[in-house]
Amino acid sequence: MTDPDAAAAAAAAAAAADAGSSSKSQQTRAAIVAAATKLFRTGGYDATTMRAVAREAGVSVGNAYYYFGSKEHLVLAFYDEIFAAHVAGCERVLVTETGFVQRMSAVLDIWLDVAESSHEFAGKFFKHAAEPTSPLSVFSPESAPTREAAIDLMRRVVEGSDLKVAPALRQELPLLLWLVQMGMVLFWVYDGSPGRTRTRQLVRQAVPILDKLLRATRIPGVRGIADDVVTLVRSLVPPA
Numbered sequence: 001m002t003d004p005d006a007a008a009a010a011a012a013a014a015a016a017a018d019a020g021s022s023s024k025s026q027q028t029r030a031a032i033v034a035a036a037t038k039l040f041r042t043g044g045y046d047a048t049t050m051r052a053v054a055r056e057a058g059v060s061v062g063n064a065y066y067y068f069g070s071k072e073h074l075v076l077a078f079y080d081e082i083f084a085a086h087v088a089g090c091e092r093v094l095v096t097e098t099g100f101v102q103r104m105s106a107v108l109d110i111w112l113d114v115a116e117s118s119h120e121f122a123g124k125f126f127k128h129a130a131e132p133t134s135p136l137s138v139f140s141p142e143s144a145p146t147r148e149a150a151i152d153l154m155r156r157v158v159e160g161s162d163l164k165v166a167p168a169l170r171q172e173l174p175l176l177l178w179l180v181q182m183g184m185v186l187f188w189v190y191d192g193s194p195g196r197t198r199t200r201q202l203v204r205q206a207v208p209i210l211d212k213l214l215r216a217t218r219i220p221g222v223r224g225i226a227d228d229v230v231t232l233v234r235s236l237v238p239p240a
Contacts, residue, residue, distance in 0.1 A: 029067050031057045033081065036074040045075075045124040072135040072142070075125060079146055085114045087153060094156055100163035100214075104177065105207045107157055108184055112196055112203075119188070119196065126189050138182060151178045166217040166226040172234060173214070180210065 035056035039048040050071060054064040068074050093106040115122070128136050135142035155174035165173060184206075188199045217226035 028057075028059060028063070029077075032059065032064055032067055033074065033077045036071075037078055040075075040078070040121055040124075041118075044121065045071075045128065050074075070135070072128075075128075075136055076142060076146070079143070082114055082118065083146055083150060086111050087149075089114060090153065094160055098160065098162050100157075100161040101208050101211045103157050103161050104210070105203055107153070108181060108203045108207070109200065111181070111185075112188065112199060115188070116196065122189050126186075147178075150181070151175055154178050154181070163211070163214060164218060165214050166222075168230050169214070169217050169226045172230045175234075176229070180206075 032053060036048065036053045039052055039056060043052075048071065050064050050068075051061050053071075053074065054061045057064065068077065089110040090107050093103060093110070097103050097106065125136060128134050129138065131137065132139075134140065137143065138147060151174045154177040157177065158170070158173050169176075184199065184202065187202060188196055191199045193199075216222050217229075
């Protein structure tokens, strides 16, 4: 017969080994992403190779490719880190604030805060992200998880706010707001003002206008336009 205590001890040891292995794997992955980010900042995207990233991270090239299939996938991991920091920074506002203008403005401003340190080399990424077939494109299959998570963040912005819009528009509004954010990001990439003050001014001026336009969709004569906007938005982004 199997000793219950021995079986429990063996199970606990196996669980501890799995946890240790998982922790080490996460640390290795994080080290590779950190090394890639450092090299992207100092040497530029084009000059950074997987071999250089592996050397900087202190792992073998094969190990680097085990975690990331290509340099593009390293950039996607970098995107994920920025998004995670963005969401964490938004939590307090999403819990305490109900005004749509305040919520939307804060979410965009917090993204600008999180991404500011990456502005210097963001343009280098953009020329690759602009290529329709690139994994770095915000519409690519590879970027779909981050894209869907970002749209879900906008869903939280809407659902916890005082915003009232035409019913047909409400379902697609998170996607529309994400597209608005992508427009802001494009403006930010080219913004050379200190601290991206022009982009921050854009947010301050544009969000109240957006709020007025959205609220106007409840007016009977404007509802048809809202339906047209819904059709347009649905055609812009491929399904997940």
